[in-house]
Amino acid sequence: MKKIFFVTTNPGKMREATGIGRRFGITFVQNSYDCFEVQSDNLGEVAGEAAKDSFAHLKTPLIVEDSGVFIDALKGFPGPYSAYVYKTVGTEGVLKLMEGLKDRKAVMRSSVAYADGKQIKLFNGEVSGIISDTKKGSEGFGYDPIFIPDGKAKTFAEDTAYKLQVSHRAKALRAFCEWFSKK
Amino acid sequence: MKKIFFVTTNPGKMREATGIGRRFGITFVQNSYDCFEVQSDNLGEVAGEAAKDSFAHLKTPLIVEDSGVFIDALKGFPGPYSAYVYKTVGTEGVLKLMEGLKDRKAVMRSSVAYADGKQIKLFNGEVSGIISDTKKGSEGFGYDPIFIPDGKAKTFAEDTAYKLQVSHRAKALRAFCEWFSKK
Numbered sequence: 001m002k003k004i005f006f007v008t009t010n011p012g013k014m015r016e017a018t019g020i021g022r023r024f025g026i027t028f029v030q031n032s033y034d035c036f037e038v039q040s041d042n043l044g045e046v047a048g049e050a051a052k053d054s055f056a057h058l059k060t061p062l063i064v065e066d067s068g069v070f071i072d073a074l075k076g077f078p079g080p081y082s083a084y085v086y087k088t089v090g091t092e093g094v095l096k097l098m099e100g101l102k103d104r105k106a107v108m109r110s111s112v113a114y115a116d117g118k119q120i121k122l123f124n125g126e127v128s129g130i131i132s133d134t135k136k137g138s139e140g141f142g143y144d145p146i147f148i149p150d151g152k153a154k155t156f157a158e159d160t161a162y163k164l165q166v167s168h169r170a171k172a173l174r175a176f177c178e179w180f181s182k183k
Numbered sequence: 184m185k186k187i188f189f190v191t192t193n194p195g196k197m198r199e200a201t202g203i204g205r206r207f208g209i210t211f212v213q214n215s216y217d218c219f220e221v222q223s224d225n226l227g228e229v230a231g232e233a234a235k236d237s238f239a240h241l242k243t244p245l246i247v248e249d250s251g252v253f254i255d256a257l258k259g260f261p262g263p264y265s266a267y268v269y270k271t272v273g274t275e276g277v278l279k280l281m282e283g284l285k286d287r288k289a290v291m292r293s294s295v296a297y298a299d300g301k302q303i304k305l306f307n308g309e310v311s312g313i314i315s316d317t318k319k320g321s322e323g324f325g326y327d328p329i330f331i332p333d334g335k336a337k338t339f340a341e342d343t344a345y346k347l348q349v350s351h352r353a354k355a356l357r358a359f360c361e362w363f364s365k366k
Contacts, residue, residue, distance in 0.1 A: 037221060038221055038222065039220035039222050039267070046222075074271055077271035077276075081264045081267060084222070087258070088257055088259060093260075093280050096279060097272055
């Protein structure tokens with residue numbers, strides 16, 4: 001088993017990474033270092049800078065993941081500030097902002113940044129879908145109860161088995177694991 | 184006249200600073216360097232880090248100002264991300280989130296950070312008020328059309344003369360000017 005630090009305080013992200021890592025022989029070790037995050041519309045920049053800062057502090061190879069939901073009709077809101085918006089106005093607030101809007105298209109994006117002191121490497125994933133009219137489902141976390149992936153009728157929170165196959169984060173983490181397992 | 188760089192791309196902020204600086208014999212020179220901004224609930228931290236980054240780039244004494252409107256019923260949203268929220272969902276979005284809410288209390292906060300390579304110094308200002316039910320007034324900028332300061336019936340965008348006396352930014356800039364003029 002190869003080991004690597006995953007700098008996150010989110011148990012849901014940790015659970016998803018553990019499930020994916022297992023299939024590649026990779027163990028993710030959680031580290032709760034409160035890393036530096038820049039304000040940027042570019043998730044890759046946020047994750048990359050956070051990984052750089054985390055490495056300076058922890059001095060061991062690690063990944064950081066940043067993700068967000070980008071809603072077309074809201075000009076990309078909440079985007080890179082999805083975590084902040086979630087803890088303040090919540091999914092209820094986002095549904096309120098979407099009231100009466102016909103264009104419900106949204107993209108969930110994830111950037112995984114790897115740092116080892118020699119390089120910063122980014123792995124990105126995304127999944128397209130729509131914002132539901134109401135919250136549905138109790139699994140997953142974050143925006144899962146209001147996000148329905150393209151081609152499906154259920155939210156990520158109603159069908160986490162499907163989420164783990166196609167989600168933005170699963171894609172980004174899988175791309176990282178494929179690369180890291182051969183490193 | 185003492186001169187100092189004001190790192191901002193916002194003409195409204197520049198105008199307010201010019202008016203205040205004049206009374207202290209201070210000329211603000213606009214600089215549009217796109218400085219680094221961290222994600223933080225603390226405006227002082229955002230402004231301080233931005234000033235540090237700006238000084239590393241410009242190598243001349245300067246100020247940076249960061250501000251936001253913190254709405255009680257929305258757990259402080261949009262707070263440090265007020266500029267991002269303004270350019271995505273706008274004041275209309277904030278009013279939509281406030282629909283039906285009786286508690287309309289809000290605080291506008293401003294942090295001015297000065298950097299000269301030897302020190303970073305912070306000057307803060309705030310003004311309490313409420314979020315109006317509808318947009319009113321056409322002067323000012325940002326959240327001015329939906330913010331009514333305590334003790335008044337008009338928004339900042341309906342009464343900019345009053346705004347310039349009591350606003351969060353006026354207080355922070357005035358505190359800076361008092362200190363800088365004696366420096």
